[in-house]
Amino acid sequence: MTGKNQTVISEFLLLVLPIQLEQQDLIYVLFLVMYVTTVLGNLVLIILIRLDSHLHTPMYLLLSNLSFSDLCFSSVTMPTFLHNMQRQVPSIPYAACLTQLYFFLLFGDLESFLLVAMAYDRYVAICFPLHYTSIMSPRLCLSLVGLCWVLTTFHAMLHTLLMARVRFCGNNVIPHLFCDLSALLKLACSDTRVNELLIFITGGLLLVMPFLLIILSYARIVSSILKLPSARGIHKAFSTCGSHVSVVSLFYGTIIGVYLCPSNDNSIAKETVMFVMYMVVTPMLNPFIYSLRNRDMKGALGRVFFKKKIPFSV
Numbered sequence: 138m139t140g141k142n143q144t145v146i147s148e149f150l151l152l153v154l155p156i157q158l159e160q161q162d163l164i165y166v167l168f169l170v171m172y173v174t175t176v177l178g179n180l181v182l183i184i185l186i187r188l189d190s191h192l193h194t195p196m197y198l199l200l201s202n203l204s205f206s207d208l209c210f211s212s213v214t215m216p217t218f219l220h221n222m223q224r225q226v227p228s229i230p231y232a233a234c235l236t237q238l239y240f241f242l243l244f245g246d247l248e249s250f251l252l253v254a255m256a257y258d259r260y261v262a263i264c265f266p267l268h269y270t271s272i273m274s275p276r277l278c279l280s281l282v283g284l285c286w287v288l289t290t291f292h293a294m295l296h297t298l299l300m301a302r303v304r305f306c307g308n309n310v311i312p313h314l315f316c317d318l319s320a321l322l323k324l325a326c327s328d329t330r331v332n333e334l335l336i337f338i339t340g341g342l343l344l345v346m347p348f349l350l351i352i353l354s355y356a357r358i359v360s361s362i363l364k365l366p367s368a369r370g371i372h373k374a375f376s377t378c379g380s381h382v383s384v385v386s387l388f389y390g391t392i393i394g395v396y397l398c399p400s401n402d403n404s405i406a407k408e409t410v411m412f413v414m415y416m417v418v419t420p421m422l423n424p425f426i427y428s429l430r431n432r433d434m435k436g437a438l439g440r441v442f443f444k445k446k447i448p449f450s451v
């Protein structure tokens with residue numbers, strides 16, 4: 138032990154949104170409405186898929202998992218954030234901060250892995266339509282979901298346990314709206330080289346790999362359509378992959394946009410935009426992207442909630 142005066146940090150201070158006092162209520166209501174929409178939209182989607190037996194296909198079961206992940210991802214940060222908006226000094230206790238970090242990593246990764254599983258599902262549906270039911274069996278579907286959970290649990294656990302070893306003293310101001318991995322490391326007063334190395338390695342593997350796998354499955358889909366170009370094939374590909382492509386673009390578009398845009402000036406503005414896109418807009422839009430463009434979803438909505446007889450389209 139060194140003889141230095143070491144205060145142990147029991148809570149962190151978070152960033153205050155750079156908004157004027159008179160706009161505060163308006164912005165608060167806006168965030169609240171978006172969060173409630175996220176929760177309700179995703180819940181309706183999950184309930185719909187559970188209740189309507191027409192939707193018990195791999196594509197919709199995976200979508201239901203994605204909705205669950207969206208719902209949880211948004212709930213990791215939004216309640217604390219909304220609560221903190223009402224206070225002068227937004228703070229978060231140490232334990233809550235680590236918990237938030239764990240679930241943020243867990244559901245963030247889960248989302249990107251589920252997008253890969255969904256891309257694989259579309260790849261099989263378009264490239265091997267005759268063998269689709271035998272390849273994408275309920276068992277494979279369950280294994281894919283299980284694998285996603287195992288990988289993300291491991292990753293989130295690894296970083297959270299490593300973070301629990303890091304010592305904090307002195308500075309406890311996190312220049313972020315939630316407990317972010319790299320922001321926390323910048324405040325550490327013990328050695329964080331192992332943490333940084335592992336972030337680099339797992340970050341590369343867990344962010345770049347899913348993206349490449351998704352690109353790969355879409356490359357195969359496009360090349361299989363180009364081999365046998367027919368109006369029907371192209372229409373089918375568009376109608377079954379359109380929603381997935383939109384969701385993937387939204388998810389990775391945000392990440393790429395955040396990392397590629399220059400960060401030297403107004404980083405608070407950038408941080409806010411990133412937070413809003415990640416935590417609110419993406420999880421909020423996913424269920425709408427899937428249900429608005431999709432005849433099966435609309436049919437299910439009618440069947441489940443209004444007890445109408447709507448034929449199922451194949």
Ligand SMILES: *[C@@H]1O[C@H](CO)[C@@H](O)[C@H](O)[C@H]1NC(C)=O
Pocket residue numbers: 183195198199201202205275278279282
């Ligand atoms: C997730 O997917 C699995 C496997 O298909 C399915 O059994 C399960 O019901 C899904 N979970 C949710 C919440 O939709």
